[in-house]
Amino acid sequence: MPTTEQRVAIVTGGARGIGAATAVRLAAEGRAVAVLDLDESACADVVEKITAAGGRALAVGCDVSDTEQVEAAVARVADELGAPTVLVNNAGVLRDNLLFKMSDSDWDTVMNVHLRGAFLMSRACQKHMVDAGFGRIVNLSSSSALGNRGQANYAAAKAGLQGFTKTLAKELGKFGITANAVAPGFIVTDMTAATAARVGMGFEDFQKAAASQIPVQRVGRPEDIANAIAFFTGEEAGFVSGQVLYVAGGPLD
Numbered sequence: 001m002p003t004t005e006q007r008v009a010i011v012t013g014g015a016r017g018i019g020a021a022t023a024v025r026l027a028a029e030g031r032a033v034a035v036l037d038l039d040e041s042a043c044a045d046v047v048e049k050i051t052a053a054g055g056r057a058l059a060v061g062c063d064v065s066d067t068e069q070v071e072a073a074v075a076r077v078a079d080e081l082g083a084p085t086v087l088v089n090n091a092g093v094l095r096d097n098l099l100f101k102m103s104d105s106d107w108d109t110v111m112n113v114h115l116r117g118a119f120l121m122s123r124a125c126q127k128h129m130v131d132a133g134f135g136r137i138v139n140l141s142s143s144s145a146l147g148n149r150g151q152a153n154y155a156a157a158k159a160g161l162q163g164f165t166k167t168l169a170k171e172l173g174k175f176g177i178t179a180n181a182v183a184p185g186f187i188v189t190d191m192t193a194a195t196a197a198r199v200g201m202g203f204e205d206f207q208k209a210a211a212s213q214i215p216v217q218r219v220g221r222p223e224d225i226a227n228a229i230a231f232f233t234g235e236e237a238g239f240v241s242g243q244v245l246y247v248a249g250g251p252l253d
């Protein structure tokens with residue numbers, strides 16, 4: 001159903017990578033976009049890109065794992081851009097290690113950013129969505145949710161986000177709110193560049209090796225994920241909820 005109202009979206013981890021591409025894409029779809037990341041100044045380039053193209057955007061500094069910062073950030077977005085009714089929980093970190101070397105803090109950091117962050121942001125935004133009778137929540141899962149060596153923390157968090165997503169879909173559906181998860185495969189960002197560095201490979205070689213294992217024979221770009229997120233956040237996607245879409249250039253085992 002078309003709407004004349006400009007919806008307000010929040011994209012966490014929006015300063016770079018998949019989040020930046022998503023912020024730009026949602027703005028191109030006509031959304032006003034809060035580009036939220038740890039450091040407000042790091043969001044400036046994305047905000048500038050959106051406003052230069054005629055859109056509305058706001059840079060917001062916030063650690064998604066901190067309750068007070070999240071509450072303040074969402075209140076500020078509501079104040080300065082309007083009630084947020086589209087939320088993309090994209091902020092993420094890696095603390096990869098084999099289980100026997102994984103520290104308590106490697107575990108806690110990953111759980112806090114991915115799971116607690118998505119929980120806090122969703123809880124803070126849902127009241128605006130309920131009031132509006134409309135909401136779109138997209139959580140970033142990963143192909144690693146199926147299990148990945150060296151990522152016990154990350155795989156658990158990304159699988160956890162799938163259960164979280166399905167639960168939100170069940171609880172919030174009656175308010176016109178959908179919740180879905182996008183689970184990317186290999187996407188070229190700082191995150192995969194850091195993984196290449198950790199395993200001692202050049203990023204180009206790392207990408208080539210990854211591409212050779214992917215049915216479409218290329219690695220993903222942030223825009224590939226932004227495209228899937230744009231679908232789930234669309235006005236017309238109101239009957240699609242509680243789904244996990246793997247966007248990985250092919251099926252996964």
Ligand SMILES: NC(=O)c1ccc[n+]([C@@H]2O[C@H](COP(=O)([O-])OP(=O)(O)OC[C@H]3O[C@@H](n4cnc5c(N)ncnc54)[C@H](O)[C@@H]3O)[C@@H](O)[C@H]2O)c1
Pocket residue numbers: 012013014015016017018019036037038062063064065089090091092093113117140141142143183184185186187188189190191192
């Ligand atoms: N790149 C991939 O191949 C890939 C694959 C599957 C899933 N993902 C997921 O997609 C999302 C985006 O990944 P990316 O590759 O663009 O990563 P990235 O590292 O390039 O960007 C992540 C962003 O999140 C921000 N961030 C980290 N902790 C934060 C916090 N506590 N509060 C607010 N912002 C925080 C970072 O500052 C950064 O700007 C992540 O959730 C990631 O797990 C990525």
